[in-house]
Amino acid sequence: MSEVARALLVDDRRENLMALEAILQGLPVQSVAVESGEAALKQLLVDDFAVILLDAQMPEMDGFETASHIKRRERTRHVPIIFLTAADRDAQLALRGYAVGAVDYLTKPFDPWVLRAKVSVFVELWTKSRQLAAQSDLVRERDERWRAMTEAVDAATALLRSDDPTARDRAIELLEQARWGTTG
Numbered sequence: 001m002s003e004v005a006r007a008l009l010v011d012d013r014r015e016n017l018m019a020l021e022a023i024l025q026g027l028p029v030q031s032v033a034v035e036s037g038e039a040a041l042k043q044l045l046v047d048d049f050a051v052i053l054l055d056a057q058m059p060e061m062d063g064f065e066t067a068s069h070i071k072r073r074e075r076t077r078h079v080p081i082i083f084l085t086a087a088d089r090d091a092q093l094a095l096r097g098y099a100v101g102a103v104d105y106l107t108k109p110f111d112p113w114v115l116r117a118k119v120s121v122f123v124e125l126w127t128k129s130r131q132l133a134a135q136s137d138l139v140r141e142r143d144e145r146w147r148a149m150t151e152a153v154d155a156a157t158a159l160l161r162s163d164d165p166t167a168r169d170r171a172i173e174l175l176e177q178a179r180w181g182t183t184g
Contacts (some may be wrong), residue, residue: 004048005123006050006052007050007053009031010040011033011055024150037062044070049076050079051081051082051122052070052079052080053084054082054084056083082102082115133160148180152174153175156175159174166169
């Protein structure tokens, strides 16, 4: 699979977004930075993300409301959200973050290596999930081909057991179609 994992970075302050991009540099993840909750929700309509780094305190739509919208959408409800906030260590804010679906809540200043490690885990999980989905598709495709072959063999066997003089040629044709995947 050649699809690259993406991290959605959401913060109303451009300098914070630049700092997050610098922290994630060198990881196998493409950073997509937006400056509002509304922009994040729009971006989530366009791309899939391995992880979202979300500022808790933003004007207009804060991180909690943004997360609530993200978790209500079928397409995005399973994307892990790590809240980042400059607020003092307030247990109520952290609980609020977890209540709206966050997997973690980091207070600034945080250790950049810890954030890199957390993002790496979610990128790896996203990659493994994509690989499993691709393997599942292959298995489904093989099962479908196997079912078609089995049906062709059954139909050919029934033809060969019949008293129809043209049955042999029709049975061979059925089996050849199944072999080459041209049954319809």
